[in-house]
Amino acid sequence: MLKLQRSASGARSPGSSGRHAPFAWRPSVVRSKALRVCCPKKPDWGLGLVLGDDGGTEVTVFFVAGGKRTLDTTRVELDLVTGAAAQHPILDLAEAATWQHAHHHLYVVELRPEIFAKEGRFAATNSHWRPGNLCVYVGMTGLSPEERLGKHLRGEKDAWFVQRYGQHLLPELFRHFNPLPYDLARAMEPELARQLRERGFGVWQN
Numbered sequence: 001m002l003k004l005q006r007s008a009s010g011a012r013s014p015g016s017s018g019r020h021a022p023f024a025w026r027p028s029v030v031r032s033k034a035l036r037v038c039c040p041k042k043p044d045w046g047l048g049l050v051l052g053d054d055g056g057t058e059v060t061v062f063f064v065a066g067g068k069r070t071l072d073t074t075r076v077e078l079d080l081v082t083g084a085a086a087q088h089p090i091l092d093l094a095e096a097a098t099w100q101h102a103h104h105h106l107y108v109v110e111l112r113p114e115i116f117a118k119e120g121r122f123a124a125t126n127s128h129w130r131p132g133n134l135c136v137y138v139g140m141t142g143l144s145p146e147e148r149l150g151k152h153l154r155g156e157k158d159a160w161f162v163q164r165y166g167q168h169l170l171p172e173l174f175r176h177f178n179p180l181p182y183d184l185a186r187a188m189e190p191e192l193a194r195q196l197r198e199r200g201f202g203v204w205q206n
Contacts, residue, residue, distance in 0.1 A: 036086035067176030097181035104185035107145035126202040135202035140189040
């Protein structure tokens, strides 16, 4: 449960269409579930949806870029986000999802960099890429990422680029999202690909 720490007059506003307001985690005044929040010390996590709390100081939040995090609110500050700034289609899916059925996984495979020179489709999709940055494949599976990579490399329901150029998984790029409900995982696959392109990766996603 949440209690607003300040009135709207004390809120920090990112624009006229929405606002960020610091709050403290306290006994019930406002239901915590489904609130939209951000973490000022982790702006790269992006906008988040509160999935629930433990009745004490721990809260579980799904962030669009930061994944699913269980946070101790005595150590981590969260800001409440309202208005247009709180709107995001990924979080709408996360709010509607049945998290008890979270059995799907995102995964990221590092590809050998020669893919850029040898595969015109990959190069055309990643004109922003520069030598020295990683080339990766982003996928979604109902298996474990390890099992899915194995099938790729064996040519079983494989993605051609992974079978030919795949090296290994990059769990630091996806493990914080997993596991996910199916509809959310399906939407997060292209979203994760987009995020990695913004970071300069060469990315393929079917």
